[in-house]
Amino acid sequence: MKKIIIGSDHGGFELKEILKEYLKELSYDYEDVGTKNRESCDYPDFAKKVSQKIIEKNSRGILICGTGIGMSMAANKIKGIRAALAFDEYTAKMSREHNNSNVLCLGERTTKEIMAKKIVKIWLETKFSKEERHHKRVGKIMKLE
Numbered sequence: 111m112k113k114i115i116i117g118s119d120h121g122g123f124e125l126k127e128i129l130k131e132y133l134k135e136l137s138y139d140y141e142d143v144g145t146k147n148r149e150s151c152d153y154p155d156f157a158k159k160v161s162q163k164i165i166e167k168n169s170r171g172i173l174i175c176g177t178g179i180g181m182s183m184a185a186n187k188i189k190g191i192r193a194a195l196a197f198d199e200y201t202a203k204m205s206r207e208h209n210n211s212n213v214l215c216l217g218e219r220t221t222k223e224i225m226a227k228k229i230v231k232i233w234l235e236t237k238f239s240k241e242e243r244h245h246k247r248v249g250k251i252m253k254l255e
């Protein structure tokens with residue numbers, strides 16, 4: 111797979127650092143667009159950076175903030191992004207299989223490290239379904255304005 115683009119605000123910084131190590135363990139390449147420390151910053155700036163790189167490189171990415179909510183709201187404003195806030199393995203898997211999510215959002219304050227790793231693994235490994243109905247529905251999402 112292409113490089114995974116990863117980013118967070120201050121609320122997701124520690125989980126981002128943990129997940130970078132985990133991506134290495136799983137033999138995925140990544141590009142970290144920041145933030146670089148716990149200093150307060152604005153999550154939409156990082157949602158934008160990650161999303162634009164994903165569109166540019168036709169890749170996938172991970173965004174982390176305190177809850178994952180702000181990141182998912184912001185990323186979904188960018189044309190071509192389908193950001194999913196997953197909270198367990200089932201939602202992560204379904205977001206790939208049915209919705210072809212290209213961004214995974216996580217909340218550092220709401221998801222424990224062990225669950226975050228399980229979510230990341232299954233999200234990376236699951237492919238978009240070949241079923242026509244899912245392609246039709248995602249096509250409809252992409253036409254919404």
Ligand code: RB5
Pocket residue numbers: 119120121122153175176177178179180181
């Ligand atoms: C930052 O305090 C927090 O609001 C942010 O990380 C995120 O949870 C927003 O959705």
